[in-house]
Amino acid sequence: MSAQRDYAALVQQGLKLDLTRGKPSSRQLDLSNDMLKLPASYTCSDGTDGRNYGNLQGLAELRELFGPLLQVPAGQLVVGGNSSLAMMHDTIVHALLTKVPGAERRWVEQDVTFLCPVPGYDRHFTICERFGIKMVPVPMGADGPDMDVVERLVAEDASVKGIWSVPKYSNPSGVSYSDEVVRRLASMPAAAPDFRIFWDNAYAVHHLTDTPDQLADLLALCEQYGNADRTFVYGSTSKVTMAGSGVSFFGSSPANVEWFLANTAKQSIGPDKINQLRHVEFLRDADGVAAHMRRHAELIWPKFETVDRLLTKELGDLATWTSPRGGYFISLEVPNAREVVAKAKAAGIAVTPAGATHPYGDDPADRTIRLAPTYPDLEELEQAIRGLITCVRVVAEELS
DSSP, X not given: OHHXXXXXXXXXXXXXXXXXXXXXXXXXXXXXXXXXXXXXXXXXXXXXXXTSSOOTTOOHHHHHHHHHHHTOOGGGEEEESSOHHHHHHHHHHHHHHSOOTTOSSOGGGSXXXXXXXXXXXXXXXXXXXXXXXXXXXXXXXXXXXXXXXXXXXXXXXXXEEEXXXXXXXXXXXXXXXXXXXXXXXXXXXXXXXXXXXXXXXXXXXXXXXXXXXXXXXXXXXHHHTXXXXXXXXXXXXXXXXXXXXXXXXXXXXXXXXXXXXXXXXXXOSOOOHHHHHHHHHHHOSHHXXXXXXXXXXXXXXXXXXXXXXXXXXXXXXXXXXXOOXXXXXXXXXXXXXXXXHHHHHHTTEEEOOTTTTSGGGOOTTOOXXXXXXXSSOHHHHHXXXXXXXXXXXXXXXXXX
């Protein structure tokens, strides 16, 4: 009954701790404060005035900087506002209302199904739910989604129009897709001529070690296998510079980019080029991005180490968890996750709802809890994890 006593004491503390979302800490945001003094010049590399309308595709100099980091040729990259999620949302709206290259009909005129590797990113699932897109979960392994399942579903069902993917340091497991998985995604037969891979490369430069994971070039492989239009690539600087004031990216084949820009032209006369200039001047080049991200890692890595140390010491065989080499999350697997989260909430520890990592909020095994260690300071993080461990223990005791 020691777990029950520990939990009662935990509740009495009246905590108010938050592990829900993967936000940068204030110290991380401080790393980019010098951006607020920029740009020094409003003149773009093509001689135009960045304060004015125009250049829907975004500044060439910023596309040239981030193109290699996202594995997209600069001419096939579009720079948008602060949210890559908004770009994904708009891409689906465009596909619903206008035929994507290779499509026979608009998606709104068809049954549309998306494959969803699980555990996965809840915001992806929310977009599908909003538009009534059917979601089919696909198990994630240590090297990416189960490709036997993906290949079968994509080949036999023409309603499967897309698959969500966070291919590097996945949300929440931290898994990076293997070269073989990327190759199979690029080359697999698809019943739908307008099948698309939504390649959300959110953590492309978010390494936590000196030996970063490497990702095969999906866009190039799709072209090599005769499926040039298959991939939509997304990224952003939301966790690179300032979360509310970053820039986002859409990359794809020339035909897809032309389609995307033709639709975007109906809603915008041009992006915030002052912010784009600010990013170019602050980050400068690929070495500048790498140096900046090392400073992020110096702040984040001790938090991931703290979580791993505490879980290892306290939970033993009661749980399993991931030890990611990059990204923003840890995936904790425990019995009766919903009850653990409920007890944590009652004790003043906010955790992402159990089930959020699965379509429709339904984790059939009721095991996965996504942990976001980046935002709290180390002392608060340790307090929150110790409290969560107490909740896992008391639930395990109740189940025994």
